[in-house]
Amino acid sequence: MPRLFAMFCIVLILLTACSRGQADQPVGESADRPAAASGQQPAAANTLASQSASNHPRLWLTPGDVERYRQWANADNPFWQDGLLPLAERARAEMDEGRVPDEDCGDVGYEEYPTEMYAELFAFLSLVDPDPAARQDYAQHAGTLLMHVMDLAAKGPASKENARCNGSRQYPPFRHPDFFTSDRDRPRYHGEAFPLVVDWIYPSLTSEDKATIREVFLRWSEEIITAGYHHPEPVGLTNDPLLLADEQQVRFAGNNYFAAHMRNLGLMALALDEGDDPDGELRKYLDNATGSYLYIFNHLVATDSRGGLLPEGFEYSPQTASYVAQFLWALQSSQTPGAAEAVDRSFWSDFVTSYLHSISPGPTAFDRDGQMLMEYQPAWYGDAQDYRLPNFINAFGALGHVLTDPAQLDAIRWIAIETAPGGTAQLTERVRNPDDFREAILAYMLLDPAVIPDDPRPALPLDYVASGLNRVISRTSWEDNAAWFNYRLGWNSIDHQMADANHFELYRNGEWLTKGRTGYANIAEGIASSEFYNTMTIGNDRPVDRDDSDWRVDLWQRGSQWNLVSDGDPTLLAHSANELFTYVTGDATPLYNSASEGATAVTHASRSLVWLKPDVILVYDRAETKGPGYAKRWWLQLANPATVRGQQALSTTPNGQQLFVTALLPVDASMKAVNQTEQFVEDTVARHEPMQVRLMTEAHGAPASVRMLHVLQGADGGAAASPVTAVQSDDALWQGGVVDGTLVLFAESTSQSLIGALSYHVPANTTTHLITGLLPGGSYDVQMDIAADGTQVTIQPGAQVQADEGGVLVIP
The missing domain is CATH 2.70.98.70 (Beta-galactosidase; Chain A, domain 5)
Known part of the structure; x- marks a missing residue:
């Protein structure tokens, strides 16, 4: 039966392609779902209704992408054979053993077995696995987990902490009043999974499923725009300079929670088809994501965060960047009008460049909890729990699809391979055993097995x-x-x-x-x-x-x-x-x-x-x-x-x-x-x-x-140590020192300027003079009187030599 059904899907896809030309076509298979380990019974699959969806997948993936990634899924590709495939087998075993969703408390923080993370992996595999039967099985697993969460969340926010999980009292699973808003960690850890799974297994969802999903997404979206951490205000205002009036609001657009809410809001708005979203009510939240959240963020990166570095440092900025890049990618893959204009290409190009400048010249061996790894050292800034260069795959894995310049894509691939913890030696292991399954998915989609990227740094x-x-x-x-x-x-x-x-x-x-x-x-x-x-x-x-x-x-x-x-x-x-x-x-x-x-x-x-x-x-x-x-x-x-x-x-x-x-x-x-x-x-x-x-x-x-x-x-x-000699000008307005034959003088006051003459005496072995604090681009005359005990130097405004753009005059 699965084979006959798959053949039916293929025929229908071909017919649709003939009638729609180059329009997107459905790729996922419709499938019955296995019961969740908790005893939930699967809804009956509405296979006829599912075929009306003719533009899925569209979030991070298109039908053309699916075909390419499916071709990569072969025994010669280590990212598949030794990475994604073993991860899939482990995840499926953990679900079949009842760990997922039974051991997921459905709370707002860290979970060892987050249901939606498993659903995201299964949904991706339901598209790219080369075996049709396996794709159907993965779609079943993804749908079961998705609807387990949706059905519980659809009961609405709970008013009491009257449930127990792992020995702790909490709100009922997935019904915490702040589950998808405020400054809760779970929606930033895994919030993209819900809309991605919906999109990736859309043909498997019934009308009833979609109605439930829409109900939950509508509530979550409203909670984001009204109660999300530092959400844009006035609520509902879009593309208006008034949103930029509060400098702190603009700067908090660089916060990881803010960016995660933007991503989640935007992806949910893009997940459902028009026919499954009466009056376009859910889709309207895309205006909030782009016209409020992204509008403010793009102003930040063009002003107070220009140059590619985000304000929260290496602990959280990799996350912030990943959430924004993932949203931009979804806008692009879904062909949302204005997607190209939404990308500040100057900032994101600088993001790549600044990363390369912010890591050490080469990797060094470090003992990481008993394992010797070759790692680059970061020029860290901001809070830090562990001084270790983070794996930026969540950001670069998305950015590699947003930036279209081949050289930038090559640089991003090199970064993902060489600079993540453990470098090339641990590359496959990072796919097989990621901190989050999303990392494996992103690495798989980024790294073409036929491409060996060049080191981009020598050109910088x-x-x-x-x-x-x-x-x-x-x-x-x-x-x-x-x-x-x-x-x-x-x-x-x-x-x-x-x-x-x-x-x-x-x-x-x-x-x-x-x-x-x-x-x-x-x-x-x-x-x-x-x-x-x-x-x-x-x-x-x-x-x-x-x-x-x-x-x-x-x-x-x-x-x-x-x-x-x-x-x-x-x-x-x-x-x-x-x-x-x-x-x-x-x-x-x-x-x-x-x-x-x-x-x-x-x-x-x-x-x-x-x-x-x-x-x-x-x-x-x-x-x-x-x-x-x-x-x-x-x-x-x-x-x-x-x-x-x-x-x-x-x-x-x-x-x-x-x-x-x-x-x-x-x-x-x-x-x-x-x-x-x-x-x-x-x-x-x-x-x-x-x-x-x-x-x-x-x-x-x-x-x-x-x-x-x-x-x-x-x-x-x-x-x-080389000898160091203190030097100051005759009028004491310039002070500095000589080391290894080079003099450096500093202005005693940042407000002073050289109007008359600057005179000083240096040891005889002084060969280079750096005078700082001068007028940028200013021109000066220099007189040197050499004596046995040293050199007397006089500098005054003139025409012989010129200070550089920083106001440094170099006298060789």
């Missing part, structure tokens, strides 16, 4: 700026042994951001010399404070009307920048980069003050920094308060304790490299190793975080104004 520049978050990333080459530097000065006003403005990091010979100490704060205190980044802390006034246990008091006690409640955004004042150096100047003053907390004592906080490639960094800090008595401290994160001798410290890395730190200013600065941290902070440090201790320099006596100058030198084990 060595320096990159993501201007929305003021991230500057630079390296000496794309070879594995390259030196790698990054700096950040981002705004800080939404969830999962850290007090890390003016922070920098240096990676050398396959290892971090210094980086931020990552972790996941309880709210926004402790590990999220500036103390655990390579930046300054500056004392302030105590927050008003706050209990000692308040997280804001913790930030105040540390002199931290303010998370969530600061007075405004920092400003990247200058930047330039070339083969010799990378230079930045950033003003972070607004982040140190919070008028809402009554803490406004910081009058200035800025940093100028020059990375002399590959091994030397000079850091010049300006810190000012409304009076004395406010502590001013400079912090550096280290893997191993530093040995401090006077104004110099030395830390040796786990692999035997050395980091020398010399404090040149203030001359009476107190430098010390800080090797202990409060236990509550230690409890929030990310797993596998290499930075364990700190180095701190404090301005003696907490003066109202201080300038700090530090020189960092990376070196091989056993090498000696």
